[in-house]
Amino acid sequence: MRQCPAHADSAPSLHVTVADDGRVLVHCFAGCTVEEVLAALHCSWKHLHDRPWLTPQIHHATWGRSAWPTFPALDARAGAHPAARGMRLVSVHRYGDGRWLLERWRSPGGAKDLRWTTRRGRTYLPGMFGVPTSALPLYREREVRMAVGAGEPVIVVESESSVDAICRAGTYATTWAGGAASPNLDRLVAVLRGADVVLVPDHDEPGLACARRVWAALRPVTRSLVGVTPEPGQDARDLLAARGVAGLLGGAR
Ligand SMILES: [Zn+2]
Known part of the structure; x- marks a missing residue:
């Protein structure tokens, strides 16, 4: 190949x-x-x-x-590699026990870039090899399934970074691959059936629109469902910083 x-x-x-x-x-x-x-x-x-x-x-x-045949750079399709554009790798999020990695890059000016890599044998290669993000498990799904089994509340948010921050604070949280534009409703319903769920959207237009879809899908299948909306323009991490885990969990406990 x-x-x-x-x-x-x-x-x-x-x-x-x-x-x-x-x-x-x-x-x-x-x-x-x-x-x-x-x-x-x-x-x-x-x-x-x-x-x-x-x-x-x-x-x-x-x-x-x-x-002489010349080959396009490995990242020709997506533009230059973020490292070549002066961006810095700020976090790596593991999906499916590390079968897929989501790299989050950021430039000094604040621009963001997300890149998927896929484990192939003993190495990681760029891209998803035709696998749609809708086919991926939820973020930290294994932990979330254990939390649901143990009757612990699960906070559903919009970004992997927020999930990581909430988990560091000692509570279970998850999100899906693909962002606010494409919530993985089937997977959320399958994993969170019977759970106590707190939905914390990003408080912007796409975030609230996404939350309405997630709410409608989860409402019939969860044991309890609570919505906690951050201040306008803020997200779950801002709410965590301002009010701690108790503020995020709202009425779930
Ligand atoms: Zn070709």
Whole structure:
């Protein structure tokens, strides 16, 4: 598996293999045709099917540097890597016991960037390899399932950073992969059925809209459901800082 030279390939998606009869077989899983891959490499079909009569070095010397295949940087599709843009890695959130990592990068100017990586064998590669965020478990789902089993209240918030802050303060919390735009209602319902839940949205328009959807989904299945809304423009972490865990839990205990 290699990066495909015919499209901006941030994950290796070009499969190259040699058939029993000696022919080279090329397949881009992103959908490039063989002709497109060959064109990007300055090659033709005969290069795949005929025994080469010159070495790559002679090919290079003949065609010059202009003909040497160049590959896009690993992160071509998503723009330069955040580290190359002067951003700093501020936190790494593990989903599914570390099968997926969500990296949170921030620039000195305050800009944010979120990047997913996926464990493949003993290494992590950029991207999700076609897995939608809706297929991921909830954040810290294993702890949350234990909390629900033990009858402990669970705080549902909008960001992994808020979850981590609340967990450090000694209470169970969770969120879903994908943010306010796409709450994972099916997973929330499955994991939080029968639980005592406190919903703490970000107090902005997308946060409140998201909270209404989560509320409607959880209301029929939870043992108790309480909404605690931070001050306008604030989120669960601000509320935690101002009022502590007791302020977050509201009437749940
Ligand atoms: Zn391709």
